[in-house]
Amino acid sequence: MNNNIPQITPQELRQRLETGSDLVLIDVREDEEVAAGMIPDALHIPMGEITARQDEIPADAEIIFICRSGARSQRVCEYLVQSGYNVANLSGGMIEWNETQED
Numbered sequence: 001m002n003n004n005i006p007q008i009t010p011q012e013l014r015q016r017l018e019t020g021s022d023l024v025l026i027d028v029r030e031d032e033e034v035a036a037g038m039i040p041d042a043l044h045i046p047m048g049e050i051t052a053r054q055d056e057i058p059a060d061a062e063i064i065f066i067c068r069s070g071a072r073s074q075r076v077c078e079y080l081v082q083s084g085y086n087v088a089n090l091s092g093g094m095i096e097w098n099e100t101q102e103d
Contacts, residue, residue: 006088
């Protein structure tokens with residue numbers, strides 16, 4: 001396992017989004033999972049479609065990958081970093097994102 005993947009916490013991601021950082025968010029969960037809610041402006045590319053839709057992923061952007069717990073998105077990061085993508089994994093995934101939500 002490649003442990004060199006940068007991790008970003010939900011709190012860090014919120015701060016970066018609030019300050020207008022130029023990030024690309026990609027949610028790799030399945031259709032029925034994202035139906036319950038996604039981070040605003042995130043792209044939805046299910047994990048199983050990443051290789052087929054790799055041309056939709058900007059090679060020159062900083063990309064944050066998101067899943068339910070952070071495990072699937074970590075695997076996607078490990079795959080794409082080999083192709084030279086600038087990736088980071090949302091640690092704790094949507095579970096932690098939703099737990100840290102401010103009302």
